[in-house]
Amino acid sequence: MDPSLPTLRRSSDTAARADESVTALALAAREGDADAVERFVRALHRDVLRYVAHLCADPQAVDDLTQDTFLRALGSLHRFEGRSSARAWLLAIARRAVMDSYRHAATRPRRAHVPDWQPAAERAQPRGLPGFDDGVVLLDLLAALPQDRREAFVLTQLLGLPYSEAAERSDCPVGTVRSRVARARATLTGLLREAEEPAVLAA
Structure with a gap:
């Protein structure tokens, strides 16, 4: 038997429990619990920041896109039903926010060379x-x-x-x-x- 399997299983169980906890916060926030809203944002802020940094080509836009992600999420929280984890739901919104920013950028001329995503990702650590x-x-x-x-x-x-x-x-x-x-x-x-x-x- 692979000795790494118990460790992987524990890690998977921990992640599953964390997802359940965050999803419960999202459902409570949907019902108007202001404290749950704050805890939900705090719990997932770093994950969203890191994910956006890995997707985004403009380091200067990472913080704005992260904020945009949470604004979109909180605005549509009333439609969240918990069928997927709140973290997966939020990362999907983050991906759409980044893609929308690319589409918006494509419609206007660039004034300067856009650096790669790595400096922003480093700042997210x-x-x-x-x-x-x-x-x-x-x-x-x-x-x-x-x-x-x-x-x-x-x-x-x-x-x-x-x-x-x-x-x-x-x-x-x-x-x-x-x-x-x-x-x-x-x-x-x-x-x-x-x-x-x-x-x-x-x-």
């Missing part, structure tokens, strides 16, 4: 905590992935969404998400090996 340097390295590696594989990897491996919900967010079959994640892992593994080779040779 908590600093001064154990593992922060590893997080920055991971962001550098993720930058080498095609956008579709990066999104699938972020949704399932960093944000912990089930493959079925990641497929809904990405508007593609579950098998495609699994394939993208597998290819992303293979690419990341190869990049890590390449990065380690100079250190081994130096030693």
Whole structure:
């Protein structure tokens, strides 16, 4: 038996409990509980910020798009019925907000070169905590992935969404998400090996 399975199962159970808790907050917020609204936003703010940062090509727009996501969500909370987790529902809104911003940007001329998403993603990471340097390295590696594989990897491996919900967010079959994640892992593994080779040779 694979010794990693109990750890993975515990991690999955923890994520499921967290999703249930946040979904309960969303349902309470829908009924007008002001405290639940605040706790709902606070619980998911970091996930939305990170997801938007991974999708958005303009670091300056990340905070605005995150705020727009929550404004849209709170405005349509009365339609949320809890059939999916509140986190998956909110990330779908975040994705639409980013796509809408792309469409809006395409209708007006650009005045300057738009930098990539990485600086914004780095700002979205908590600093001064154990593992922060590893997080920055991971962001550098993720930058080498095609956008579709990066999104699938972020949704399932960093944000912990089930493959079925990641497929809904990405508007593609579950098998495609699994394939993208597998290819992303293979690419990341190869990049890590390449990065380690100079250190081994130096030693």
